[in-house]
Amino acid sequence: MKTITFDTVKDAVCRMCGQAACDLPPDVLAALKSAAGREKNVLAQGFFEQYLQNSDIAARERLPLCQDTGFAVFFVSMGSEVMIDGGTLREAINAGVRDGYKKYYLRKSIVADPLFDRKNTFDNTPAVIHLEQVPGDQLHIVLAPKGGGSENMSALKMLKPSEGRNGVVDFVVNSVISAGGNPCPPTIVGVGIGGTMEYAAFMAKKALLREVGKASSDPRYAELEAEILQKINASGVGSQGLGGDITALAVHIEFHPCHLASLPVAVNLNCHAARHAEVIL
Amino acid sequence: MKKVMQTPFTEEAVRSLHAGDQLILSGTVYTGRDAAHKRLCAMLAAGETLPVDLAGQAIYFVGPCPAPPGRPIGSAGPTTSGRMDAYSPVLIKECGLRAMIGKGGRSQAVIEAMKEYGCVYLAATGGAGALIANSIVKAEVVAFDDLGPEAIYKLELDNLPLVVAIDADGNSLL
Structure with missing residues (x-):
């Protein structure tokens, strides 16, 4: 068995929250640049310029690309030889989200009850976590914040x-x-x-x-x-x-x-x- | 050609705008999302005085990120305007609201109120929150602090790029 500590997961998730919010992935940036070259509409060309500028500013000034920093949705593949020490995986991920959304000044967009009170939880938890068990000793965590x-x-x-x-x-x-x-x-x-x-x-x-x-x-x-x-x-x-x-x-x-x-x-x-x-x- | 404008708006200024015009806007605007709109309309229905005077003003549909140290505001792009459709006609009619800034389509009832009373719907660039934050030089919460990101902020804009999506004649790019 391979042991991964609760804090290791929590800290990795915290960092991912900041990274996902501010750094547009290279494949998305490439797709935007390619599409900008094919756009003929003048207004739309202006928007594409703004998307590319926005990506530059977000990365350089560490501002979120979009103010809706989303529901923290996770896709986790956990090796069958991995054990989390100090708490459950779910707790560690939520602790990381709590830290990350605070540390990187991300918007807290989750309300505790969907219908009646709709009070903000003010830490963007709970996350949605899709967990799958796979062979091996790796813990693969993907965060896809969803607006x-x-x-x-x-x-x-x-x-x-x-x-x-x-x-x-x-x-x-x-x-x-x-x-x-x-x-x-x-x-x-x-x-x-x-x-x-x-x-x-x-x-x-x-x-x-x-x-x-x-x-x-x-x-x-x-x-x-x-x-x-x-x-x-x-x-x-x-x-x-x-x-x-x-x-x-x-x-x-x-x-x-x-x-x-x-x-x-x-x-x-x-x-x-x-x-x-x-x-x- | 881009038109340079300053808030507040007169009815004449609003009616001179046409769908497709590009605007560069500066001056004071107020923020508001569904929860704030719901409260404003409930206060109007109860005959209470609103915490902000919307006459000639613009409401920007936005729930910004918290301000990092040294900045007035965090990322601040538009939210989906359709969620405010139930409330906007009341604010246009009863408060003299002259402009709304958001993204996405509006209902026919909103467009009818815009035509009757003289109001425009301006599109900010959805998903460009960092870029837009750089056009906001000042931000303060002026009402409903308990709503967090949904509180009403008073923003000072400096050259925010916008597009007239629906004009006061009801012409629409959407």
Whole structure:
């Protein structure tokens, strides 16, 4: 067994909170630069300039890229030979979020009760943690802070299997178009196809972690990604929903076996400030 | 061409703006999100005096990050304006609000109130909170401190880049 202390996890998570908030990942920056070169709309060209300036300022001045520093969502792969000493993994991650959101002056955006009091917890906890056990002695932690504006534009539908490929294309494209400027386009479109209702949603979120624009390893799904992206960008919704050629930077599809009666499809959008950070302990 | 403007606004100034115009805005604006809007409208309904005078003013839909040491404010980009649709017509009609700054679409009821009373909807660049923070030179909480990031702040803007998304004739880029 390999022992990792509670504080090691907590401190790593704390650092990741600051890093994710201020440093736009290189693949997102590259995708923005490439899209800026393809944009013909004058207003939208101005927005792309601002996105790139924003990324420079955030990294240099250690200011969050976006004031909505998000719900702290974690994807954790824990080796079966790893043991946490001094507390549970969940406690250590939440302690790291508490420290990080304070230390790096990030916005605390979590309310304790969703319906009645809606009182801020003032430390951005609790985090959402997706935990998976894997072979080996490594603890791999990915943090993907998720803003409310893009998350609110999520969509899920249980299609009839007969609706097939066209049904999927229409549902995803219409979801992105009807979201308009709300999710801060250009977005990255995460799609989960198959599984169950909640697993499709999980896949849609996980799809956002893929390197921006990297096609699905399955050629049929890669072709589907390209077709959906083309249709979304032909819509003219554009940057900030104010018109333009680039509404989405990429479409990423994850898929999974599903029930013979079902065809679940979930859509989760990420804004152009597509933040994430990771660490291997 | 970019128009340089200063708050507060007259009705004439607001009605001279057209959807698609690029603005560079300076002067005082107030922040407000759903929770603050809900309270303002409840106070109006109860006949109470509001903690801020919105006549001729602009509300910026934003919940900023805490200010790091030595800065007036943290990252401060716009939030989704649609969540304020239920409240904006009341503030336009009863308080003389002249401009709203946010991101995303607005309801028909908001647009009708904008046309009738003379108000514009300006788009700030969503997801560019660090850039926008550099156009804010002063920030102080003036009401509802208990709401944390949702409190009402008085901001002093210095050359904030904006786009007229919906003008006072109801023309819209959205």
